[in-house]
Amino acid sequence: MTTSTNSVEEFAKKEYQHGFITDIETEDFPKGLDEKIVRMISAKKEEPEWLLEWRLKAYRHWLTMKVPDWAMLKISPIDYQDQYYYAAPKMKDQPKSLAEVDPELLKTYEKLGVPLHEQELLAGVAVDAVFDSVSVATTYRGHLAKLGIIFSSFSEAVREHPDLVKKYLGSVVPYTDNFYATLNSAVFSDGSFCYIPKGVRCPMELSTYFRINAANTGQFERTLIVADEGAHVSYLEGCTAPMRDEHQLHAAVVELVAMKDATVKYSTVQNWYPGDKEGRGGIYNFVTKRGKCAGANSKISWTQVETGSAITWKYPSCILLGDNSVGEFYSVALTNHHQQADTGTKMIHIGRNTRSTIVSKGISAGVGQNTYRGQVRIMKSAEGARNFSQCDSMLLGDKCGAHTFPYVEVSNPTATLEHEASTSKIGEDQLFYCRQRGISHEDAVGMIVNGFCKEVFRELPMEFAVEAQKLLGVSLEGSVG
Amino acid sequence: MLEIRNLRANVADKEILKGLDLTVRPGEVHAIMGPNGSGKSTLAGVISGREIYEVTSGEVLFEGKDLLEMEPEERACEGIFLAFQYPVEIPGVSNTYFLKAALNSIRKHQGLEELDAMDFLALVKSKMQLLNMDNDLLNRSVNEGFSGGEKKRNEIFQMAVLDPKLALLDETDSGLDIDALKLVANGVNALRSPDRAVVLVTHYQRLLDYIVPDFVHVLSAGRIVKSGGKELAQELEAKGYSWLEEPVNA
Numbered sequence: 001m002t003t004s005t006n007s008v009e010e011f012a013k014k015e016y017q018h019g020f021i022t023d024i025e026t027e028d029f030p031k032g033l034d035e036k037i038v039r040m041i042s043a044k045k046e047e048p049e050w051l052l053e054w055r056l057k058a059y060r061h062w063l064t065m066k067v068p069d070w071a072m073l074k075i076s077p078i079d080y081q082d083q084y085y086y087a088a089p090k091m092k093d094q095p096k097s098l099a100e101v102d103p104e105l106l107k108t109y110e111k112l113g114v115p116l117h118e119q120e121l122l123a124g125v126a127v128d129a130v131f132d133s134v135s136v137a138t139t140y141r142g143h144l145a146k147l148g149i150i151f152s153s154f155s156e157a158v159r160e161h162p163d164l165v166k167k168y169l170g171s172v173v174p175y176t177d178n179f180y181a182t183l184n185s186a187v188f189s190d191g192s193f194c195y196i197p198k199g200v201r202c203p204m205e206l207s208t209y210f211r212i213n214a215a216n217t218g219q220f221e222r223t224l225i226v227a228d229e230g231a232h233v234s235y236l237e238g239c240t241a242p243m244r245d246e247h248q249l250h251a252a253v254v255e256l257v258a259m260k261d262a263t264v265k266y267s268t269v270q271n272w273y274p275g276d277k278e279g280r281g282g283i284y285n286f287v288t289k290r291g292k293c294a295g296a297n298s299k300i301s302w303t304q305v306e307t308g309s310a311i312t313w314k315y316p317s318c319i320l321l322g323d324n325s326v327g328e329f330y331s332v333a334l335t336n337h338h339q340q341a342d343t344g345t346k347m348i349h350i351g352r353n354t355r356s357t358i359v360s361k362g363i364s365a366g367v368g369q370n371t372y373r374g375q376v377r378i379m380k381s382a383e384g385a386r387n388f389s390q391c392d393s394m395l396l397g398d399k400c401g402a403h404t405f406p407y408v409e410v411s412n413p414t415a416t417l418e419h420e421a422s423t424s425k426i427g428e429d430q431l432f433y434c435r436q437r438g439i440s441h442e443d444a445v446g447m448i449v450n451g452f453c454k455e456v457f458r459e460l461p462m463e464f465a466v467e468a469q470k471l472l473g474v475s476l477e478g479s480v481g
Numbered sequence: 482m483l484e485i486r487n488l489r490a491n492v493a494d495k496e497i498l499k500g501l502d503l504t505v506r507p508g509e510v511h512a513i514m515g516p517n518g519s520g521k522s523t524l525a526g527v528i529s530g531r532e533i534y535e536v537t538s539g540e541v542l543f544e545g546k547d548l549l550e551m552e553p554e555e556r557a558c559e560g561i562f563l564a565f566q567y568p569v570e571i572p573g574v575s576n577t578y579f580l581k582a583a584l585n586s587i588r589k590h591q592g593l594e595e596l597d598a599m600d601f602l603a604l605v606k607s608k609m610q611l612l613n614m615d616n617d618l619l620n621r622s623v624n625e626g627f628s629g630g631e632k633k634r635n636e637i638f639q640m641a642v643l644d645p646k647l648a649l650l651d652e653t654d655s656g657l658d659i660d661a662l663k664l665v666a667n668g669v670n671a672l673r674s675p676d677r678a679v680v681l682v683t684h685y686q687r688l689l690d691y692i693v694p695d696f697v698h699v700l701s702a703g704r705i706v707k708s709g710g711k712e713l714a715q716e717l718e719a720k721g722y723s724w725l726e727e728p729v730n731a
């Protein structure tokens with residue numbers, strides 16, 4: 001750890017010489033949000049005029065909007081004027097080494113088997129200085145560039161590929177979409193941009209781990225992934241878990257575009273800080289994720305494992321515009337202690353013979369509340385559309401809750417819809433069976449819950465599936481009496 | 482090996498075991514018979530530590546240790562195995578994964594090294610042959626969609642892999658066809674050794690033709706009302722239980 005810390009410091013110093021850190025620290029970005037702040041963010045990033053205009057339109061629209069209150073969530077009001085909207089001030093709060101990071105958090109990482117330099121990354125330790133990742137990132141980048149794949153931070157993409165960004169930004173989630181997405185549009189700090197050209201199959205899973213600024217992009221990330229005709233990409237959004245005492249808003253936007261015959265697979269393992277056992281602190285994760293199957297035979301698949309955050313409000317959706325396009329949503333959401341989740345998906349069938357599959361597994365423990373909210377909409381034009389939905393809930397203990405709200409709207413009589421739902425308690429008989437075979441109570445719970453989630457884990461890339469399973473185990477700790 | 486003295490136990494506040502005594506020495510096979518609802522599964526449940534059974538008095542010692550103080554998983558790790566009357570399904574958890582976790586947990590407790598995938602597979606293969614188990618069953622979820630007989634056979638297969646000191650078999654013969662019955666009996670007989678013991682609950686003499694017991698006990702209304710040698714089972718087969726109940730209640 002010492003060597004690593006030293007080199008981190010050295011690297012940080014080096015950055016200082018380059019004027020990077022000085023810049024930010026002397027810059028006085030006040031708390032609160034007004035047009036001036038939006039302009040400052042845009043100026044800081046040296047953005048083109050059109051992007052500033054877009055941000056300002058979003059900001060002005062946001063002023064007219066109300067906080068949504070339809071979700072099954074108890075949210076203490078957020079004072080939007082009491083927040084920083086630029087990442088720089090946060091740098092001062094960052095731990096300088098792992099020694100300053102909460103030991104509880106480190107224990108979690110250890111259990112997950114996260115390598116040391118990734119631990120630093122995740123804990124928010126001067127990330128820019130993690131030189132390992134820099135080189136890793138550039139190696140991959142060069143390899144990808146040869147195939148014409150663009151994979152960079154959002155800011156960089158704005159600088160280097162403004163036409164692409166301009167064409168697709170807001171094309172799936174318009175700046176007027178919803179309270180949090182609109183706020184994001186006004187103040188987004190950074191994020192990922194990915195473009196896969198025609199006919200290219202991305203040879204590796206793209207992951208936020210490999211992108212250097214990822215962990216530092218702050219509360220308002222913006223991700224845009226475009227798969228051109230016949231392209232194929234699988235994107236992983238890594239598990240990150242900064243720990244802070246107060247509730248903190250995280251309002252990201254992810255837009256996916258799949259052209260004709262293209263496939264985008266987006267996998268998330270979300271492990272933001274859930275708050276402590278009494279419900280203090282924790283991230284408010286209010287995220288808008290949406291994909292557009294723009295061309296015929298395209299496919300967008302969302303897989304999410306949500307174990308973190310105090311509150312999760314998230315509905316990764318698919319707009320099935322192209323004929324024969326396919327939308328998928330596989331989800332595991334776990335709420336323990338005081339966590340709340342209201343999550344699900346929307347499948348909007350517009351094209352002919354469009355198909356969608358929804359598999360949702362909700363697990364509630366402690367006094368956690370878990371809500372599935374899903375919408376399947378078959379438009380008039382969606383001749384022969386099909387949907388299959390399966391929503392299963394598992395309760396651990398008797399103080400938690402599971403709720404299911406499936407909304408269905410069918411405007412074309414040729415559509416076929418199937419819906420299955422179940423709610424079960426983790427069985428005393430199952431637990432005893434495992435324990436009688438010598439498996440500890442805690443491991444038995446983990447095993448049964450993992451089995452319950454199997455259909456979703458199967459959709460995750462291999463290493464991610466392993467990580468997700470471990471994560472479930474860690475997240476369930478203390479949930480068995 | 483197993484010493485049960487004056488055991489009383491409740492289920493849902495109803496007394497089921499009403500002062501039961503039983504001694505099992507290493508190397509012995511005991512058969513427990515008795516009418517439906519007399520408390521046979523309850524006894525197996527109490528020995529293995531199922532929480533729905535509340536012990537109100539008496540003691541249960543295993544190799545001199547107080548079993549009632551131990552968690553179910555500790556008892557399992559000490560070498561107690563229960564083949565369930567109704568094996569439980571665990572969706573999404575493969576049989577192999579489950580069994581490997583169980584075996585390694587027990588080995589760890591016993592201070593043995595955990596088996597790696599290769600060694601485990603070799604062990605499993607040899608036990609599969611013993612029970613003529615289908616490879617396919619191994620990769621499926623634990624008991625999920627297994628036929629009644631397959632579930633029972635899977636219990637004995639697990640027993641063979643986990644190699645317990647004391648095996649409790651709760652009506653493992655029920656629902657088995659003749660061939661499967663022989664396979665199960667083979668599995669149990671393979672486990673018999675001077676330092677191991679078997680307690681098997683059954684309703685039928687038939688199983689005892691293959692697994693010859695040293696003792697046969699009749700459990701009725703929460704107590705052992707008669708004990709004898711293997712010929713007692715034949716007598717029961719011929720006469721039923723009613724002739725036993727009168728002298729006890731009188």
Ligand SMILES: Nc1ncnc2c1ncn2[C@@H]1O[C@H](COP(=O)(O)OP(=O)(O)OP(=O)(O)O)[C@@H](O)[C@H]1O
Binds near residue numbers: 492497515522524533
């Ligand atoms: N969970 C429970 N709740 C209430 N009563 C129970 C419960 N489990 C068992 N009992 C009752 O306890 C009594 C003994 O049951 P047990 O299963 O031990 O019988 P058994 O001897 O194994 O019968 P069988 O030969 O039918 O398997 C029965 O009257 C049964 O109804």
Ligand SMILES: [Mg+2]
Binds near residue numbers: 523566
């Ligand atoms: Mg029984």
